[in-house]
Amino acid sequence: MTNKKGDQESPKALANSTSQSATQRVPPPETSEAIHTRFRVIAAFWAVIIFLGFPIWWKTTSIYRAHLPIQEMVDWDDGKICRPVFPLEIHVATPQMQISESQHLLRTTQHTLDDLNEFAAHHLRLKPVNDTSASTPDEEHNVDAIGNAVEEGAEIALTVRVLSQEGLVSPRSELHADTTQLDVFYPPNHVPLPSSSNPPLSAFIAKELQGLYSEEKATIGHILSGETAGFDSESISRRLRRSMKYADTYHLSFSLFTPGPAPSSWDIENAVKEYLSPLLHAFAPISNFTIDTQVQLYATFSPMAPPPVYDEGEAAWTLRKEDLSAFINAAEWPLNPSIGSGPTLNFILYVPAPSQSPLVVKENRASSWIVPQWGGVYLLNPTLLTDQSGQSNPPYLTHESLRPAFMTFSHQLLTLLGTPTTPASLPLRLQTLTRVRAATLLLSASSTMGSLARLTESLPSIPIPATVASSVSTTLSHLSATCSYLRDGRFAAALASARVAETEAERSFFEKSMVGQVYFPDEHKVAVYLPLLGPIGVPLLVSLLKEVKRMIARRKANKAPAASN
């Protein structure tokens, strides 16, 4: 530190130059200008790297992940936010009773009902109706009741008319098969006295109502908790198993298959219009349907399938029940139209060859069967035409001859869509289906939300576009709307809302751009970055280090003279 020749030079270089000056030629000392320039060059490089390179790299390699309300989604999945309830409103008309009598009847019946009910989420509320107009069967209203999604207030699930009838010993009831109406007839002397706390008429009505809705209760309980209590659980889980998964649109495909050249045409348009469209219209609030039809001639059985056997006793060709699953020749019959987006329900009308007619199922002479989650089959044995060349099938099937087939298809459609079997009134069963579907969709959309939330957390490399976030918020708002509609007893509105929630939930989960095939193990990343960073990074880093060292040395050198002075 004795030499004061140059402030700028590093002490080490100085030491070197003094010790080796005798043997080696020393490079000329760097001018302060050159050192400044070098400092600026290095600073410029690093500025570009830090302020331009690094942000660009960060921006281009980072994955866009929109913010999702993870906690809320998980809460929906856990059922913390919504406990679905199903309050059913039942109108009771008592045209032949005094107001006080009917009020008493209602009160006691309601009391009995509440006592009978062990499933709290599903309960029946009785309401008196005084005007006689409501008690007359108002068909238009009943048919539209489930179709009217924006109807204000709770829907009327059922109208009970309590009528007196002479000559009865005990009360009896009668359910209208085509409306939502239950008639209860009672002997005139059964009018409940205001004093009796549990009149037999109330008990009877309560028991009837309880019976009407027992299957629905069991089904909803099964869906909500995953287990059944009370009602025949085997039949419910079987029904849920064979019914189709819910879809917004179902595609119905009606096919006429025959092994020979006839029948080559059928009056399908009128048959569909006449026998099927009423049912489809009744289903309109639950699902949409598209229909296509086809005629396939010379459709043979698959070579693997056991052929029908002639049964002398029955005088018919028979198929064994266990062979029915091989009846459909999936390999060769064109049954997979793959049009549109919805799942396809296949309905097959099979007309056997004249030589194998009539064809029935061996065990019970049935002519139709259901293939769970797939469709139905009907064996149609038309009356054969006889001419000189032998017997032949009629070339054309009129819509009268299609009637049994299409009635069966309607029944199969009901089954495949998961319609409950009781009560014996189609409008009531469809109402039940509305509630069941609303519950199913509510749960399935909630669980999709939970899946998406867990997926988001577990796969950090998956991008989440903004559309997913908006779909999620739509889903969540519709889910809460569904929940409140259910609480108000507006089931059609609840179903409509649940359908939107389900569609949006599916859309958000199956978003196209969320494909996680960007996982690279760490060694791959090193392999990608090393060729780039090696040649560029080493000179940059080394120069930075040198510069930092020089600056530290200079500061020390500056301090040292100050201290010695």
Added chain:
Amino acid sequence: MISLVSRSLQLLLLLLIACTATAEHTSNWAVLVSTSRFWFNYRHLANVLSLYRTVKRLGIPDSQIILMLPDDMACNPRNAFPGTVYSNADRAVDLYGDNIEVDYRGYEVTVENFIRLLTDRLDEDVPRSKRLGSDAGSNVLVYMTGHGGDQFLKFQDAEEIGAWDLADAFGQMWEKKRYHELLFMIDTCQANTMYTHFYSPNIVATGSSELDQSSYSHHADNDVGVAVIDRWTYYVLEFLETQVTSANSKLNLGDLFDSYDESKIHSQPGVRWDLFPGGEPEGRLRTVVDFFGNVQNVEVENANATEPGSLKEDLAEIAKLVEKWQRRDEEYSAILNNSTQQTENRPSSSVHLNQKKTVGPTRMTDESSWGKRLVGLSVIGACTAIWVAGSYLGR
């Protein structure tokens, strides 16, 4: 004695429980993937086509089989037997036949498409035949073959799928309840490394060879000129073809895996049970047709039964509904006729079925082409002006 009885009762109960558990799945799906192209990989396509033939024989319909073939060996100019693919030198069975449905072919077979298929993240306009429509009740068979290495499987000489991505894809399938039980089979070199990262439950995985082991071809057909099938697939198929003869076969996965003979396969096949609830003892009980066959428990309708929901009851209800609609239609048309005479061609039914309409050609866009041309012209003009100005000023 009493303990024996109670023991056997317990056993019976267990069996019953097992039965109800196995009866749960409601549909079967198969995803069969070959990942390599070019003539010398003939055997990989033959592997997949043999499996395809087997699952179809056991009853899975084409609509529930996703077949991915990256090349078309039948139409390869080097094929001495055009239009055919054989997996055996005896050439007894033409695998190509006249009824195969290839869902993804040629360059459609990519890692991305495969993962999209599994997770169903596909465009809305992708037809249903190219989608895996499985649900919470579906048993899915995934078979893959090609050239692979430690934790990857090469696709098409251009890219590869890692074991992590495959595991994540299955994880997402499980999350969205897209399978009930899944059987994963892979025939490639170091195949067992491909399922090491799986983490979602209800998966049974099996592969042809351990880490650092090759998976060999079985034999070559001298007239075709290349190897026609891989060893592991050959012996799996041998089991399926000779033992599982019908869709009602009771043979289980345990039998299938026990049939592996390392001296014949020339590598050590592996099985992974730990993801399956109940582990190996439970998994072995699953029948082979649970995955390779198709469940179809048809329900015959008894025309004479009268319980609620039976055919007869329903028919009565539907008939009433139909009657009511007919009445309503009549009333409706009567009202229509009374009120307006000129609207006779209105459909009398209030249910609108889609009427067939002939669709004419439509314009793809409705913006004016002249506007676009004007914009183009002005852009070119501006560029020219800048260039002219630049060259003038720069002089």
